[in-house]
Amino acid sequence: MRFKPQGLPAATRRERMTFVLASGASLLAGLLVLPQAWELSQIISRVFPREHGVDAGASAMAGLIAVVAARAILLAAAKGLSLRFASQVKRRMRREMLERMTALGPVEVRRHAAGTWRTWLTDGIDGMEAYLAGYLPQAAASAAVPVAILGFAAWEDRLTALILAATVPFMVLLLVLVGQAAQRATDQRFVALERLSGHFLDVVRGLWTLKVFGRSRAQADILERVADDYRRTTMQVLRLAFLSSLVTELFTMVSIGLVAVSLGIRLLSGHMDFGTALVLLLLAPEYYLPIRTAGAQYHAARDGVAMLERHREVLETASPAVVPQSARVVVPDIQPSGAVIEFRHVTARYPGAEVPALQDVSFRIGPRELVAIVGPSGAGKSTILAVLLGFLRPVSGEVLVEGVPLDQLDLDAFRARVGLVAQDPAWFHAALRDNLTWGGACGEAEMREALQLSGLDSVVSRLPAGVDTALDGERVQLSGGERQRLALARMILRRPAVALLDEPTSSLDLATERALEERIVPWLRQRTSLAVVHRLSLALAADRVLVLDGGRLVEQGPPDDLLQARGAFHAMVRRDHGEEVSA
Numbered sequence: 001m002r003f004k005p006q007g008l009p010a011a012t013r014r015e016r017m018t019f020v021l022a023s024g025a026s027l028l029a030g031l032l033v034l035p036q037a038w039e040l041s042q043i044i045s046r047v048f049p050r051e052h053g054v055d056a057g058a059s060a061m062a063g064l065i066a067v068v069a070a071r072a073i074l075l076a077a078a079k080g081l082s083l084r085f086a087s088q089v090k091r092r093m094r095r096e097m098l099e100r101m102t103a104l105g106p107v108e109v110r111r112h113a114a115g116t117w118r119t120w121l122t123d124g125i126d127g128m129e130a131y132l133a134g135y136l137p138q139a140a141a142s143a144a145v146p147v148a149i150l151g152f153a154a155w156e157d158r159l160t161a162l163i164l165a166a167t168v169p170f171m172v173l174l175l176v177l178v179g180q181a182a183q184r185a186t187d188q189r190f191v192a193l194e195r196l197s198g199h200f201l202d203v204v205r206g207l208w209t210l211k212v213f214g215r216s217r218a219q220a221d222i223l224e225r226v227a228d229d230y231r232r233t234t235m236q237v238l239r240l241a242f243l244s245s246l247v248t249e250l251f252t253m254v255s256i257g258l259v260a261v262s263l264g265i266r267l268l269s270g271h272m273d274f275g276t277a278l279v280l281l282l283l284a285p286e287y288y289l290p291i292r293t294a295g296a297q298y299h300a301a302r303d304g305v306a307m308l309e310r311h312r313e314v315l316e317t318a319s320p321a322v323v324p325q326s327a328r329v330v331v332p333d334i335q336p337s338g339a340v341i342e343f344r345h346v347t348a349r350y351p352g353a354e355v356p357a358l359q360d361v362s363f364r365i366g367p368r369e370l371v372a373i374v375g376p377s378g379a380g381k382s383t384i385l386a387v388l389l390g391f392l393r394p395v396s397g398e399v400l401v402e403g404v405p406l407d408q409l410d411l412d413a414f415r416a417r418v419g420l421v422a423q424d425p426a427w428f429h430a431a432l433r434d435n436l437t438w439g440g441a442c443g444e445a446e447m448r449e450a451l452q453l454s455g456l457d458s459v460v461s462r463l464p465a466g467v468d469t470a471l472d473g474e475r476v477q478l479s480g481g482e483r484q485r486l487a488l489a490r491m492i493l494r495r496p497a498v499a500l501l502d503e504p505t506s507s508l509d510l511a512t513e514r515a516l517e518e519r520i521v522p523w524l525r526q527r528t529s530l531a532v533v534h535r536l537s538l539a540l541a542a543d544r545v546l547v548l549d550g551g552r553l554v555e556q557g558p559p560d561d562l563l564q565a566r567g568a569f570h571a572m573v574r575r576d577h578g579e580e581v582s583a
């Protein structure tokens, strides 16, 4: 069997303590089966031969009641403690996985489907209950009780001990064979569950695209196939579970039958007394019980082991994000007017990617400076933001904020001074106000200014309860452009020293975009602002432009200088304006 207490996922002292108590209670309850069988056999052997009379069994009866009561208490305690142990471990595992997810950052987390994370953090960890509360705390009892019974049998009657000892290896062998097949099947089932959850969430999210591209039927077919995989593997696991139950039940019956026949023959021939025969017969089923229980729990417990492996893998995944190099990190002294940010020969590669997304990129931005990053799709523009936020660690070169390398910087303190408008801004099923302030306090004048600057005011005026309208996804849904304005307003309310924008106006019509830029550019110029843009009007209004191509910085300078130089930027502007004219 694979599950041994050394695979114990207990990490804290409290968990170990609960586990030891649970195992101890279940071991004691298991061992008490010996006195229980003894007292019972005493009662029966004294009461039935009439010559002893009923009274002769009274003390044995009191003993039996005491033992049964003690066993019941111990079993209840073992159950309670085991459940407590399971909930302690599950709670810690969930916390560790969530903390690790945060430490790994968005670059690594996106390598798995969102649904897969959901499965791990909910059903996966919950599914460990059978392993943590059922399997592990009973492991000690499962090993010790048969040994104790075997020892007792050897003391009382060698032949019974021999039968008991000889049958177990066959039973264990059969269980191991079935168990190995079950291990494969349960692992496949766990992978099928991960795929099913991942796919399902992807389909829900991508329903629009799938419908328009006529792929919804095809995706439904894929989902059906994945669901069918899950059903098939589950049935396989269940078949194996039934098979192993059948094997153990049959084997137990035959073995107990053997013991009974050998005892009966000797009892009849007068070679054994009734009491000894009875106690051995009572103990025989208890001898096989832990092995049968272990076999029955194996399949449920295997899911727990699969989850334990995922948990370990996640905790051991090397983070692509910046990891602080020493315990003492520097809290940056960032003024409201911005920070000096410097990229020195930065080369960065995504995990698993062969080509670097950024190659030897160097630039410097200061306070009260608006810098635009332009370049073709896939040039590495968003990667600059990911590197600056510490989500992707450069393979060479360094990034400095106020002269401090990122890996020596208190990243949380730095990020607290950063405002971000992401490509696909996040929003939550909550009131618009909470989506803007994250539940924090905010004055009405401040709110009005942010709404006006971002252009969200025209949206808010149409909402039934204004800024207090709930974005519930049913009655009120924001369009892509409205979500971008929400993200802008959220950033403005944060009053960041460093503003990072990733295509902040890509979903807006040209007139709204121009009007917004006129309002927002002066605000951006009051701090350090770095804006990734596709449409070039914001780049033309910026102090400087960085032109990226294929991960390399091919040009940088004030837009007018770049236009005069007639290089890559000039070509882009010409193309852009041509498109506008023809549009």
Ligand SMILES: Nc1ncnc2c1ncn2[C@@H]1O[C@H](COP(=O)(O)OP(=O)(O)OP(=O)(O)O)[C@@H](O)[C@H]1O
Pocket: 107, 110, 350, 351, 353, 357, 375, 376, 377, 378, 379, 380, 381, 382, 383, 384
């Ligand atoms: N998480 C990721 N894992 C692996 N490769 C990635 C990841 N994100 C981006 N890339 C790759 O890195 C390169 C640069 O991507 P990036 O998102 O920085 O481009 P971009 O210039 O912002 O593009 P766009 O204008 O289309 O948003 C691309 O080749 C892209 O395929």
